[in-house]
Amino acid sequence: MKKKALIVVFDMLAGHWDKSIVVPSTGLQPPNVMGYVKAGKLPAFRECIEQGVFVYSWNNGNCNTPYGQKYLASGTYKVKAEAMNGSFCQLTEGMDRKTILNACKEQYPAGKVASFGSDAWMQSGWWKAPDATYGFGGYFSDFLTTQYCFKWMTENPDWKMTLLYLAQYDLTGNCPVYKKDVFYTEDKHHSLLYLDKILWMIIELLKESGWWNETLLFIASDHGCHYGCETAVEEGRSRGIPEKSLSNYCSNHQPPYDCRQWDFKNNTVTNKKSNCCRRTTFMINGGALPQDLRKKSISYGEIIDFSPTIAKLMGINFSSDGTSLV
Numbered sequence: 001m002k003k004k005a006l007i008v009v010f011d012m013l014a015g016h017w018d019k020s021i022v023v024p025s026t027g028l029q030p031p032n033v034m035g036y037v038k039a040g041k042l043p044a045f046r047e048c049i050e051q052g053v054f055v056y057s058w059n060n061g062n063c064n065t066p067y068g069q070k071y072l073a074s075g076t077y078k079v080k081a082e083a084m085n086g087s088f089c090q091l092t093e094g095m096d097r098k099t100i101l102n103a104c105k106e107q108y109p110a111g112k113v114a115s116f117g118s119d120a121w122m123q124s125g126w127w128k129a130p131d132a133t134y135g136f137g138g139y140f141s142d143f144l145t146t147q148y149c150f151k152w153m154t155e156n157p158d159w160k161m162t163l164l165y166l167a168q169y170d171l172t173g174n175c176p177v178y179k180k181d182v183f184y185t186e187d188k189h190h191s192l193l194y195l196d197k198i199l200w201m202i203i204e205l206l207k208e209s210g211w212w213n214e215t216l217l218f219i220a221s222d223h224g225c226h227y228g229c230e231t232a233v234e235e236g237r238s239r240g241i242p243e244k245s246l247s248n249y250c251s252n253h254q255p256p257y258d259c260r261q262w263d264f265k266n267n268t269v270t271n272k273k274s275n276c277c278r279r280t281t282f283m284i285n286g287g288a289l290p291q292d293l294r295k296k297s298i299s300y301g302e303i304i305d306f307s308p309t310i311a312k313l314m315g316i317n318f319s320s321d322g323t324s325l326v
């Protein structure tokens with residue numbers, strides 16, 4: 001099979017949100033892929049939705065990065081992942097399943113498999129790759145990580161699967177949803193607009209290099225974040241955010257992940273589920289995506305379905321607890 005797979009993982013990117021929620025400072029939904037695409041804000045993500053597959057995807061396990069990355073890599077919730085000192089992760093012997101990167105190498109030994117991203121997840125059980133693994137420091141520049149990845153792909157045109165993990169959106173925990181005229185990572189809104197530019201660059205690279213038609217582009221995230229829910233309001237108050245600013249405050253992705261929506265008008269919690277952190281991104285595009293799979297939205301999927309879906313489309317033998325959604 002001639003196909004290649006480029007896997008892009010954006011940390012913390014919510015793929016979808018409850019349609020009824022609007023952020024007063026922006027007049028938009030809380031920053032999320034589908035809501036911002038519908039508002040005309042994300043042209044690169046829009047192209048992927050219009051030409052490819054969009055899955056309303058959920059993380060039904062632990063919505064912290066050490067877990068989410070493993071769920072994505074291995075297609076099972078049965079993993080052991082421990083955050084050490086807040087970010088570094090320890091591998092626990094015997095608890096890790098085969099990842100999609102290793103399965104790809106077994107199936108196609110002649111094709112190179114590489115990974116690029118924060119060193120904490122470029123380890124065995126997460127995204128360590130059989131041929132080349134580039135681990136950068138925590139929250140290293142998305143732009144530069146992307147450039148290293150592009151350079152390696154260009155120098156190794158026989159690449160079969162490349163994993164690009166970008167961490168900087170995860171810096172937008174405990175920050176405003178919107179602030180006027182700020183840079184990337186200072187608010188959620190501008191950070192999401194920036195991710196669209198990164199995705200545009202990735203698509204450009206594939207097209208300009210002549211790889212687009214043979215490539216499947218898989219886009220995912222590990223968790224979302226709290227906004228407009230009891231958890232976000234509680235966290236904001238504990239950090240001294242004024243009451244009037246709580247409706248513009250985006251919290252991190254701490255438990256509880258099963259949270260309820262907040263009613264800002266009456267300043268009280270509602271009975272409506274929000275489950276903000278569980279709302280993950282899962283999209284497929286690329287020129288190699290079969291025509292009959294295009295322009296599809298799938299109403300329910302899980303984070304553990306990501307790797308088995310890649311395996312199905314790439315013809316890779318891979319056993320997991322998830323199911324291929326195509």
Ligand SMILES: [Zn+2]
Pocket residue numbers: 011012064065068170222223
């Ligand atoms: Zn994360």
Ligand SMILES: [Zn+2]
Pocket residue numbers: 225226227228229230231232257259260274275276277
């Ligand atoms: Zn929440």
